[in-house]
Amino acid sequence: MKAITIEKYGKHVPLNMTEQPMPEIGEQDVLVEIHAASLNPIDFKIKEGKVKLLLNYKFPLILGNDFSGVVVKVGERVSAFKPGDEVYGRPRKTRIGTLAEFIAVHEDDIALKPRNLSFEEAASIPLVGLTTYQAFSDILDLQRGQKILIHAGAGGVGTFAIQMAKLMGAYVATTASEKGYDLVKSLGADLIVNYREENFEDKLADYDAVYDTLGGAALEKSFRVLKPGGQIVSISGMPNARFGKEEKLGWMKTAILSLVSRKLTALEKKTRTKYHFLFMKPSGAQLNILKEWIEEGRIKPIVDKVYSLQEAGQAFQYLESGRAKGKVIVKIK
Ligand SMILES: NC(=O)c1ccc[n+]([C@@H]2O[C@H](COP(=O)([O-])OP(=O)(O)OC[C@H]3O[C@@H](n4cnc5c(N)ncnc54)[C@H](OP(=O)(O)O)[C@@H]3O)[C@@H](O)[C@H]2O)c1
Helix, strand or coil, rough: EEEECCCCEEEEEEECCEECCCCHHHHHHHHEEEEEECHHHHHHHHHHHCCCCHHHHHEEEECCCCEEEEEEEEEECCCCCCCCCEEEEEECCHHHCCCCEEEEEHHHEEECCCCCCCCCHHHHHHHHHHHHHHHHHHHHCCCCCCCEEEEECCHHHHHHHHHHHHCCCCCCEEEEEEEHHHHHHHHHCCCCEEEECCHHHHHHHCCEEEEEEECCHHHHHHHHEEEEEEEEEEECCCCCHHHHHHCCCHHHHHHHHHHHCCCHHHHHHCCEEEECCCCCCHHHHHHHHHHHHHHHHCCCCCEEEEEHHHHHHHHHHHHHHHCCCCEEEEECC
16 A cells, blocks of 8 residues: 655655555454545654654654544454444554555544545544543533633634634634634634734733643743633643653653643642643544534534645645644545
8 A cells, every 4th residue: 555654753854655565453443445634743743753752653654643534344343333434533643654545443543424524624623623622621621601712723723622612612712813813713713812913911811721732932821811720731832740640651751741841830839720731542432522513513624725645745844834724634545
């Protein structure tokens, strides 16, 4: 099968279109013929070797973390899927590789694709949808009427997050540039801060929650907009000791995380708020919930550009520019 692979880590290493062996399936796996994949910043972070301490991949490495496609074969113990099913998913982190014609995935990591979406649209959902579901539902337990600031509302995560926060009945402020203004407005954002001209931390106060997709200075300033008892979920900031304990990373790594996140812990104490770092997990069960919302028309996919597999390099370049409005898709079949 054809796949986009790298031979080693690096910012400038080429993305090669190579011939790879067909994936083999285990007894709880499903073999999927991939129709479309979507790109996420984790893809270029993996390519550059930025997550090699967390994830130990072998070469040649097939890139890609999101997909939609059609089941062609199932393992002996698979009961939920059959050949011909149209599915979507985010494979577990040890088994990535969606920029390829086929992938073997664990049945727990996929769901039937929303019926009203094309394969390209469906591939845009799993990673950003699951991340946001886990932030808003599992961690924040966002309630009707609560106020949330969503950073980078026009991006892949942000465009999903605005819609989900509105669906949960929250009041949504978001940061966007002029180019993203109409898009975030159309998704239901109540208040838009043009981050190139205004400081969000001067405009917003007494928020219940912040969803941080930026990290760094934006994350540190975000503590100022929260009311006491408010919470931040960051997907781009520094993991803290709480994350180390929850993820059972062991005392050594947890101690290191405690050290590197001490500024955030001090801000937490000073503002009497709570900081969470989230590293999303695959979940077919949660994808089923998203499927229902999408089929009811309560959440729609936001696709920016669609590339072919041959154009994967250009797709990476566009995503790395940091200017995408919604999701970047690679059409495979
Ligand atoms: N921990 C996890 O499990 C997890 C899961 C998913 C994503 N993430 C991380 O979340 C981050 C966002 O992902 P993404 O897919 O949304 O990225 P993305 O689609 O590439 O984000 C691009 C968008 O960000 C906007 N933007 C850039 N700088 C901004 C700023 N200072 N303020 C407001 N908006 C800004 C851009 O708008 P303009 O062009 O208008 O500036 C653009 O529309 C990435 O770092 C990714 O790795 C982590």
